[in-house]
Amino acid sequence: MADAMRALVIDEAGEGAELRVGEVPRPLRVSDEVLVRVIAAGVNPIDRKTKLGKGVAAAIPSFPAVLGNDFAGVVETVPYAAHPLQPGDRVYGMTRVPRGSGSYAEYVSVSSMSVAPMPVATGFVEAAAVPCxxxxxxxxxxxxxxxxxxxxxxxxxxxxxxxxxxxxxxxxxxxxxxxxxxxxxxxxxxxxxxxxxxxxxxxxxxxxxxxxxxxxxxxxxxxxxxxxxxxxxxxxxxxxxxxxxxxxxxxxxxxxxxxxxxxGYSVSPDARTLAVISRLIDDGSVRVHVDGEYPLDLGEAAHRRLGEGHVRGKLVLRVAPDPA
Ligand SMILES: NC(=O)c1ccc[n+]([C@@H]2O[C@H](COP(=O)([O-])OP(=O)(O)OC[C@H]3O[C@@H](n4cnc5c(N)ncnc54)[C@H](OP(=O)(O)O)[C@@H]3O)[C@@H](O)[C@H]2O)c1
Structure with a gap:
């Protein structure tokens, strides 16, 4: 496994900050974490606010930093042999930028509490629109x-x-x-x-x-x-x-x-609730609306569109092609 990965990064947080494609170290899986190969990453207002120096920008420890809270992808490695998730499983969940590295990247390593089997009824792009x-x-x-x-x-x-x-x-x-x-x-x-x-x-x-x-x-x-x-x-x-x-x-x-x-309210990256939401999507009670899919290198365009304030449903970044 290579040590570097492709990601969408910011070099600063503030009014002039822009997303650019770069190379960053691949996250190292530790403790209860699951390493996931990301196929798609949802775009959320918090990502844009953080890029612009608001949101959680003050707590970003260093730059370049990878943004993105939502991911859908494939399990790469798990913490122990009998873990409920297994390599190859299709999963989705939330990272917690800036405590961990973001999902606008080829890999994320997230707590087992933050990753759940994705709905069977959706593809990766729709699934990535769901978590946050x-x-x-x-x-x-x-x-x-x-x-x-x-x-x-x-x-x-x-x-x-x-x-x-x-x-x-x-x-x-x-x-x-x-x-x-x-x-x-x-x-x-x-x-x-x-x-x-x-x-x-x-x-x-x-x-x-x-x-x-x-x-x-x-x-x-x-x-x-x-x-x-x-x-x-x-x-x-x-x-x-x-x-x-x-x-x-x-x-x-x-x-x-x-x-x-x-x-007020603050979201938790709760995999158990996400598993219930998967059921509601699979039985047709809840549907996901994706308004636009962007390749990773057009992430800045997705942010601009989100900033206009009139997206219907969600925007999603395509990080990698669907696995065979
Ligand atoms: N605290 C937390 O844990 C947490 C978690 C997630 C999100 N948030 C925050 O919650 C907010 C909503 O997030 P979001 O992802 O749903 O945003 P969003 O997808 O960008 O919201 C876009 C929608 O807002 C509608 N809209 C714009 N101005 C409006 C107005 N004056 N009155 C009614 N509707 C209006 C638009 O409808 P039209 O096109 O019809 O105008 C559009 O469909 C954001 O500020 C986000 O940062 C907080």
Whole structure:
């Protein structure tokens, strides 16, 4: 096995930073880690934020650094002979940049707790679109908001990476979902299970949504005071889950004054939940939407597109051809 691998790296984090293809050392598998040969890597807003000096950039120990949290690929080596995953298995999961090296690379070595068998029903590119976004959706909608029959849930940015899983999971667990999105996404959102779609470009959601038990806020106050306006649709004691970290610094005080509960959220790379999500994808309850596939050397173009803020579902980088 060679010591170097091809990866998409940044040489600095900040406004001018750009992704470039380079050679970096291949990660060495240690402890409970599984070494995975990456076939595809999902692109997430946190990758772009980090590249631009925000996100988790402050904790990057050295450059060049490899970004990317989502991967789908093939198991190369495992920690012990009777490990539930075996060489050759098709898996997906999350790395934890900057604690480990990223997935925009030919190999990742990740804790056994962060890698699960990928859905049988999807290819590698679709699978790579799932982990971070679907685990975030599950965490916010199921673990925190406890989606259930008849619960009224407003989901902002329902057509995006996290949103399209959040709408499906909330609907699956019986919630009555209202989603915000532009009119181009109205049909898409309805097909995911949204009972009602509010076009944020032509309507003020707080004027038309009616009373809600929960708001899953995937936008925050960085755009049009979306967080603050969300408080106006919640019943007394209702809950807002604000997912984009640091997008609404005054959330706690504002929520208290409004008589509602509010929380941030941070995703965990949880393989057990990912295994449940694989089942839901395989039985057709949840589907994955990939809006664009880019070769590794066009990673910067994928980031630019993501930065425009209107991706439907996910963008994915193709790292290697499908194995024979
Ligand atoms: N805390 C955590 O652990 C965690 C984990 C994952 C993600 N996040 C954060 O959560 C946020 C969402 O992530 P994502 O991957 O879902 O983003 P994304 O895929 O880039 O979201 C794109 C979607 O946002 C919609 N949109 C844009 N502006 C909108 C507005 N004003 N109102 C309603 N919808 C709007 C777009 O729909 P139209 O095209 O119809 O406009 C598009 O479909 C990001 O800030 C991300 O960093 C946090």
């Amino acid at each position: 976004a679907a685990l975030t959706a599950w965490g916010a909608v199921v673990d925190v908001a406890r989606a259930h029959d008849g619960q009224r849930m407003l989901i902002h940015a329902g057509a995006g990476g996290v949103g399209h899983f959040a709408v499906q999971l909330a609907s699956y667990f019986g919630a009555h979902v209202t989603a915000t999105g532009s009119s181009e996404n109205a049909e898409f959102l309805a097909s995911l299970g949204a009972r009602r779609v509010i076009d944020y470009t032509s309507e003020r959601f707080e004027e038309v949504a009616g009373e809600q038990d929960v708001v899953i806020d995937l936008i925050g106050n960085v755009v049009d005071e979306t967080g603050t306006r969300s408080l106006r649709v919640l019943r007394r004691g209702g809950l807002v889950v604000n997912v984009p970290t640091r997008s609404w610094p005054t959330m706690a005080e504002e929520a208290e004054a409004a008589g509602v509960r509010a929380t």
